[in-house]
Amino acid sequence: MANPTASSQDTSTVAQSGDGRKGAVIALRAAGTAALTLLISALLVFSVELIVRGSLSETLLFFQQPFRPGWTTVLLFALLLVFLDALLGRAHHALLVVAPLALFLAFVGHQKSLYLGDPLYPTDFLYARQIVELMPLLVSERPVTAVLFTLGGLASVVLLIVAWRFWRRRFPALSFRGRMTRLVVALPALLFFGSIMDYATFSWARDRLQIIPMMWDQKENYSSNGFAIAFALNVPMAKVSAPQGYSAKAIEAIARPEAALPVLPPERPDIIIVMNESFWDPTRLPGISITPDPIANVRSLQSGHVFSPEFGGMTANVEFEALTGFSNAFLPYGSIPYQQYVRRPMPSLATFLKGEGYETKAIHPFSGWFWNRAPVYKAFGFDSFLSVDELPPLANRGRLVSDEALTEEIIREAERIDRPFFLFAVTLQNHGPYEPGRYAQTTHRVDGAPSKSAHDAILSYAEGASDGDKSLARLIEWAKQRTRPTIIAMFGDHLPPLGSTYVETGFMKENVAKRKAPLAEMSVQHETPLVIWSNRDGPVENLGSISPSFLPLHVLRSAGISHPYYTGFLGAVSERYRVIDRNMLVTPDDRPTPDWSRAKKIDPAIRDFRLLQYDMMFGKHHGAETFFPKPPVLPETI
DSSP: OOOHHHHHHHHHHHHHHHHHHHHHHHHHHHHHHHHHHHHHHHHHHHHHHHHHHOOHHHHHHHHHOTTSOHHHHHHHHHHHHHHHHHHHTSTTTTHHHHHHHHHHHHHHHHHHHHHHSOOOOGGGGGGHHHHHHHHHHHHHHSHHHHHHHHHHHHHHHHHHHHHHHHHHHHSOOOOHHHHHHHHHHHHHHHHHHHHTOOTTSOOHHHHHTTOOOOTTOHHHHHHHHOHHHHHHHTGGGGSOOOOTTOSHHHHHTSOOOSOSSOBOOSSOOEEEEEEETTOOOGGGSTTOEEESOTTHHHHHHOOEEEEOSOSSSOHHHHHHHHHHSOOGGGSOTTOOHHHHTOOSOOOOHHHHHHHTTOEEEEEOSSOTTGGGHHHHHHHTTOSEEEOTTTSOOOOEETTEEOHHHHHHHHHHHHHHOOSOEEEEEEOOTTOSOOOTTOSSSOOOEEEOOSSHHHHHHHHHHHHHHHHHHHHHHHHHHHHHTOSSOEEEEEEESSOOOOTHHHHHHTSOSSSSOOSSOOHHHHHHHHEEEEEEEETTTEEOOOOEEEOGGGHHHHHHHHHTOBOIIIIIIHHHHHTTOSEEETTEEEOTTOOEEETGGGSSSOOHHHHHHHHHHHHHHTSOOTTHHHHSOOOOOOOOOO
């Protein structure tokens, strides 16, 4: 007779054995899923870095060196994939979302680095519309490449849709338990990573993971930390922290200017400032001869140079300095004040001159949304802004509004105004790219070019620069006939994006300028011509090379106007430094101070400059009454 007890024990043992095998299978599957997710993540991160860096050896080095967070990035991507899988409800489904987005951003970042020399920042998406608007120019320069990219993009979208539908049909949905398990594992870890990305505060965990924010040198930041983590580190830049020591007392302690109120001459001069797009001296290219001289008029009147903080683009950042007298050096690396920070009325040349009875007007023959100019000009105190929508039809030269037509419009506007005026104009004609045959008729000859592509690019650029030069001559000839005192300033915002032409001619070792280099190299790669001229006294001379933030100082001095900030405070700073760049300070006698922002002790003049700028842009305006006093309100006459 069978023993019922024994039978029961055998059944229990079999059940336990079955449960054990089932648990082992589940654990094995989980381990396999985790291993596959890590492998997919590693391949994706490797692909992203390879695209961004454009170098297999540099990509391998990123993963081989222990002080670079390559494998931390792999883990971060794996957690993101697990988290999104839980939301989408299928294993490895998130790859169809994350991979296209990451690879696209990597490609865009590589292209930006090639053309502008800077990595891709989160803030770049604030002006994505501008890239779309300029697309016809880019397409006209490289039509075959544009077609291939378009076809590749369409094929990728179709492939992604097919893959998505295939995945949804062939792979089973995750169980509720499986989705919850993934969320429990991934969500806290992702929140942890998010919490350590604020570079402004010290993080022990970030330090242990070898994530070292290098916000002072973004190229090294992206190289050392990798594209994904460096991109994430730049997200908090939208918030500008107060400089150490900022307070009402600190602002009160800044040395007071001699003149407590603005002083203007009895006959107030009219002021015209023209920021000429990409205006530069192409005869600086070694071994290149251009006849006739494309900038002969500027050369004969030149006051000095503007030491541009940008290269090949980012015009709005140069414009910000030139109109406000503030400096990009005190703002987060990669930020764009016009897009991010100008959200309320802000002191500018227009604000000041408008308060003194001037009519203030900005002119640019392009859309008002470009670089957010319409609201920015309003915040800066301009009475009006004439964009392409308000201007009459202006003739083109090549594909864009000509400098000649814009100059004639400036003259027409000036002659309509019957009181002192301040006109600020931004040209458009010589915007890149500089495609072959841009102009149907050319008046210059280029010799010594190392290749046909270099020759064509130099010729197209030189022709446009010459038009800008002739337009300045036309403006000055008009002003010479006026009885009213008139000040005219013209400068280039940055060097043109000539790309490989710079390398072929030996002007630079790369297609784009350095952000950190010895002073001699930085000067060559960042200087643009500057002219400040008066119809009473002629050109201002021997200004040297100055940051755009000092332009208001020299324009107002030429006009015989003094102001507590623009000539008082900035005048005092200019006696110590002619260039204030985020990576270098330069004294009037050409002594550089590299990496000044990382020093334990900062020159009090620079410290006060940074404090006052923060106070007026983001702070409590403690210094407004002293440095930006409003004119007294006169009683109305009866």
